[in-house]
Amino acid sequence: MIEKLITDLLKELGEDPTREGLERTPERVAKALRDLTSGYEQDVDDILNGALFVENYDEMVLVKDIDLFSLCVPSKQVVNAVGGAKPAREVKVGDQLWTLDHGYLKQTTVVAVTSRKTREIVEVRTASGRFRVTPDHPLMTETGWQEAQNLRPGEKVEWVNPRSLCRRPYEPKPGYAVGYVLGGVASDGSIQEGRRVSLTVKSRVFAEKFRTMLTEAFPGAAPAVERVTVPSGFREAEVPAFRVRIVSRAIGEKLCRWLGVSENGSRSKTTSFEFPRVVTSSQEMMQGFLDGYCDGDGEQMRRGCRRLFSSNLRFLAALGSYLDAPVGAHDSRGTVGVIYVSNRWHQPGWRGKHGFRQESEFYVPVDSTYATVVEVRPLPRARKPHTVYSFKCEPHPTFLVAGHLTHNCEHHLLPFVGKCHIAYLPDKKIIGLSKLPRLVEMFSRRLQVQERLTTPIAQTLQEVLQPRGVAVVIEAIHLCMVMRGVEKQNSKAVTSAMLGAFRARPETRAEFMELIKRRSDLL
Numbered sequence: 001m002i003e004k005l006i007t008d009l010l011k012e013l014g015e016d017p018t019r020e021g022l023e024r025t026p027e028r029v030a031k032a033l034r035d036l037t038s039g040y041e042q043d044v045d046d047i048l049n050g051a052l053f054v055e056n057y058d059e060m061v062l063v064k065d066i067d068l069f070s071l072c073v074p075s076k077q078v079v080n081a082v083g084g085a086k087p088a089r090e091v092k093v094g095d096q097l098w099t100l101d102h103g104y105l106k107q108t109t110v111v112a113v114t115s116r117k118t119r120e121i122v123e124v125r126t127a128s129g130r131f132r133v134t135p136d137h138p139l140m141t142e143t144g145w146q147e148a149q150n151l152r153p154g155e156k157v158e159w160v161n162p163r164s165l166c167r168r169p170y171e172p173k174p175g176y177a178v179g180y181v182l183g184g185v186a187s188d189g190s191i192q193e194g195r196r197v198s199l200t201v202k203s204r205v206f207a208e209k210f211r212t213m214l215t216e217a218f219p220g221a222a223p224a225v226e227r228v229t230v231p232s233g234f235r236e237a238e239v240p241a242f243r244v245r246i247v248s249r250a251i252g253e254k255l256c257r258w259l260g261v262s263e264n265g266s267r268s269k270t271t272s273f274e275f276p277r278v279v280t281s282s283q284e285m286m287q288g289f290l291d292g293y294c295d296g297d298g299e300q301m302r303r304g305c306r307r308l309f310s311s312n313l314r315f316l317a318a319l320g321s322y323l324d325a326p327v328g329a330h331d332s333r334g335t336v337g338v339i340y341v342s343n344r345w346h347q348p349g350w351r352g353k354h355g356f357r358q359e360s361e362f363y364v365p366v367d368s369t370y371a372t373v374v375e376v377r378p379l380p381r382a383r384k385p386h387t388v389y390s391f392k393c394e395p396h397p398t399f400l401v402a403g404h405l406t407h408n409c410e411h412h413l414l415p416f417v418g419k420c421h422i423a424y425l426p427d428k429k430i431i432g433l434s435k436l437p438r439l440v441e442m443f444s445r446r447l448q449v450q451e452r453l454t455t456p457i458a459q460t461l462q463e464v465l466q467p468r469g470v471a472v473v474i475e476a477i478h479l480c481m482v483m484r485g486v487e488k489q490n491s492k493a494v495t496s497a498m499l500g501a502f503r504a505r506p507e508t509r510a511e512f513m514e515l516i517k518r519r520s521d522l523l
Contacts, residue, residue, distance in 0.1 A: 002030035023144055060508075061430060062423040062515055073401060074121055074132050075387040080162055080400035082107055088389040089115075097391070097399040098165050100140075100158060103366025105165070108399060112392035117385035122148050122378050124404075128159050128371035131402040132379070134388055140398075140405040142370060149376065156370035162403040164249045164367070170218040172254060174362040177217035179285035182276050183292025184210045185255055186315075194256055194263030195249040199296075200230060200241050206295045207242035213292070214244065218251050257365035275318035281362040283346050290341060304343035311336050324353040371404065419475050421516040424461055425468040425501050425508070431461075458497035469500030471512045 006026035010017045017026065073079065075089035082096040091097070095110045123132050124139070135149035140158040151157070172178055184206075185191065189199040199210050207225045215221055223246040229238040256263045260274030279289040290308075294300070298308040309330055310316050316337040320327040323345055330338040348355035393399055398407045420440045443456050458472040473496045501508050 002034075003027055006030060020144055028147075060423050060425055060512065060515075061433075062421070062512070073134075073137070073389050073391075073406075075115075075389065077132050078402060079391075080165055080403060082165075084166070085162065089387065091389065091391060097393060098160075099393070099396045099398045099400055100160060100368050100405045101396055101398075103158075103368045104364075105160065105367040106396055108393040108396035110391050111394050113389060115387055115389045117387050119382045119385050120378070121382070121386055121388075122376055124148050124151060124157075124373065125375045125377070126157055126159065126371035126373050126404065128161075129402045129404070131404060133401065133406070135378070138407045140407065145407055149378075151373050151376045153373055153375060155373045157373060158368050158405040159371035159403050160368045160400065160405075161249070162400070164253070165400075165403075167248065167250045168220065170221055170248060170250045172218055172364060173216065174281065174285065175217075176284045176288035177213040179279045179288025179290075180213040180292035181210070181217045181288075182255065182258060182279060183289040183294070184213070184296050185292075186259060186273050186276075187293045187296030187298070187310075189296070191252050191256055191261070191263075193252075195252040196245065196247050197252050197255060198243060198245040200228065200243040201296070202239070202241050203295075204242050207244050209295065210292070211244045213288070214246065218248075221246055221248065221251065253367075254365050273312065273315060275315050275322070277360045278362060280322065280357065280359040282358070283356045285362070286356060287346070290345075294341075306341055306343075308339050308341060309336055313337050322357070322359070368405070420457070421471075421473045421475075422457065422461070423471045423502070423512050423515075424465060425470075427466060427468050429465045429467070431465060454495045454497045458499050462499050467500065469502040469504075469508065470497075471499075471502040471509065472497045473513075473516060 003026040006029045007017045010022060010025065015022060017023070073088040075087060077088050078085045079088050079091055080098040081091065082098060091110060091113060093110055093113055096107045097110060099106050099108045118134060120135055121132050122135050123130060133148050135147065137148045138145040139148055139151065141151070142156045142158075146155075184199055185197065188201055188206075189197065191197050197214075199207065201207055201210075204225070211223050211225050214223055223244050226243045226245070228241050228243045230241045231237075232239045253263055258276040258278050260276070261272050276289070279285045293308055294306050297310060298306050300306045308316075308319075313327070316327045316339055320339050323339070323341060325339055325341065325345075327337045327339050330336040342350070344350045345353070346356040347353075391399060398405055400406070422436050422440070439457060439460065443453055443460075454472050454474050458470045461467070461470045461472075473494065475494050498509060502512060503509070
């Protein structure tokens with residue numbers, strides 16, 4: 001019933017409950033509500049009975065800094081901020097963080113920061129790194145948002161290489177030049193580690209044209225033509241050559257993804273690349289691809305025909321299928337194929353062929369990929385609580401942690417978080433100290449306002465212990481104030497309840513207030 005009500009609520013707010021990111025929100029909110037209101041299922045007698053002791057102790061008993069709820073990212077965990085990664089504790093309102101929007105890198109601005117302490121942290125280890133978050137912190141997987149504690153080995157989390165975050169984007173300009181660069185790299189080039197694009201050839205004319213096309217395809221790129229020497233097995237000597245090289249992950253990753261090759265340690269593309277379907281998005285781009293490939297691994301023949309060679313027979317088969325041209329064998333062993341391409345390949349009806357046929361829209365490969373989850377490990381319960389931080393970001397509510405896409409704004413309702421301080425002056429009876437945090441938890445895990453929460457804690461202790469006085473102070477940050485409405489990030493609400501000596505004697509009350517202001521050297 002709760003899930004259905006939340007679904008209806010999302011619809012009333014103008015949201016689509018079935019969209020990505022909201023599919024499991026009704027389930028999550030229902031779970032959060034049951035957890036936040038679990039105090040209704042608890043009874044004061046169950047918590048305090050058996051924990052009372054008769055003791056001749058009449059000085060103040062104080063338990064301070066009792067936590068109320070939990071949030072997301074540990075203080076030391078690195079968050080991918082624009083301008084350089086930084087620990088979560090150093091992220092401030094106004095900072096810009098990196099995120100992903102439908103696979104593309106975007107910047108988002110922190111508009112609210114909240115923090116508290118918790119002892120429950122999990123470490124997520126993927127094939128691309130590791131990071132620490134609270135168990136309920138959502139991460140984007142191939143099937144949608146999923147809490148960290150529910151991830152299983154083998155699942156994939158959306159990820160971008162953090163080393164590429166500060167790169168120059170080099171947005172490609174669709175057209176002949178992009179096609180030529182793809183043809184040149186496929187025929188005679190290499191891409192190493194997804195970022196070093198290199199073409200080394202004996203023809204200066206080819207090298208110069210490739211450099212020109214690379215500059216035109218990726219405006220702002222400025223590769224040079226270098227004179228180099230390369231070993232020749234036939235001559236058994238070093239021979240002169242020309243090299244065009246640029247180091248750019250933004251360019252290298254795009255070329256790798258268009259060509260369908262690995263970005264990790266890859267070198268020669270001769271036997272591994274796929275026919276890049278993006279070149280069929282326009283006739284001029286396809287023409288550029290054929291020209292670039294022919295200049296690298298082909299030859300011009302009479303009457304405008306040319307031959308393209310490759311030992312990558314799968315590529316040739318895909319190209320031949322597109323051009324409606326057969327693939328032949330260039331050597332007796334059949335390890336090298338050849339395909340004949342007429343200069344009239346694009347004309348519909350020529351020799352019964354379909355000519356140019358658009359089979360793809362031009363697209364820029366996404367920046368992200370997926371990292372495989374290796375392990376999710378709950379950390380041992382800490383003796384000293386971790387400080388964890390939550391960030392509200394706009395216009396994108398997501399952000400990157402160690403390159404992994406995370407989210408902490410869309411799944412749960414907004415509680416108030418903070419500290420509760422309790423003191424009492426015994427009159428023959430004392431209570432186990434651990435019972436006070438449990439009492440706070442029981443009353444706080446109900447539909448509450450802070451003003452109403454303070455009083456029942458004090459009154460319950462007064463009824464059970466009958467001490468000479470009880471004092472309760474709660475300091476809390478209300479997420480409804482931080483993340484909506486007045487949006488005051490530094491505002492904190494303080495409420496108190498003073499009974500007995502704490503109300504009647506100003507000096508007792510002053511002593512209590514002074515004690516809760518002090519920071520313990522043990523913390």
